[in-house]
Amino acid sequence: MSRTPNPSSGRSPDAPHKPADDTEELYFQGSPVLRAELGRVLVFFLISAAVLVGVYFTWERVGWWLWLVGAVIVIALMSIPFIWTKMVRYRISNYRIDYERGLLSRRIDTLELWHVEDIDFYQSFFNRIVGTGTITVFSHDDTTPKLEMYGLPNPRPIFDALKQRVIAVKRQRGVIKVDGGGHDFAVDSSN
Secondary structure, eight states, X not given: OOOOOBTTTXXXXXXXXXXXXXXXXXXXXXXXXXXGGHHHHHHHHHHHHHHHHHHHHHHHHHOTHHXXXXXXHHHHHHHHHXXXXXXXXXXXXXXXXXXXXXXXXXXXXXXXXXXXXXEEEEOOHHHXXXXXXXEEEEESOSSOSEEEEEEEESHHHHHHHHHHXXXXXXXXXXXXXXXXXXXXXXXXXXX
């Protein structure tokens, strides 16, 4: 018995999954927020204060240039948390996660959502106060088996959307999970 394609769907009924909806919806794009790094900011502030105190008590013996060196050190120390947050950039959509990192050179890893095995959400007490959190993605991707996205603003809606989207993308691609005697395997039934 031969099946004929449904003209309204534009695909064969024997196709393993429905065609992908090419409309990409963006859940989050940006860098971790600085308020998630307040612990590091505090540490560098305390180190900077110690440098200034050291300069204050030794400047008469060494000279005015010590104030200049101290000011440069303080500015450098206080800018480190800001630089750390700007070195990382996430682009989370309904099909993939792009993880971009680097200061002078850039590297981008892409994690397709159908590779995702599990998603973990963590929000400490402090993170709850400042409205940030961490989403960790575990996958079967060779280059990015574990991706920890820290400092995400308002992370719970992103987590919920990703959770639902991983299931939907796997269904679209026909990916099924097979229990292999203690080892789980994801099988792409479209091939």
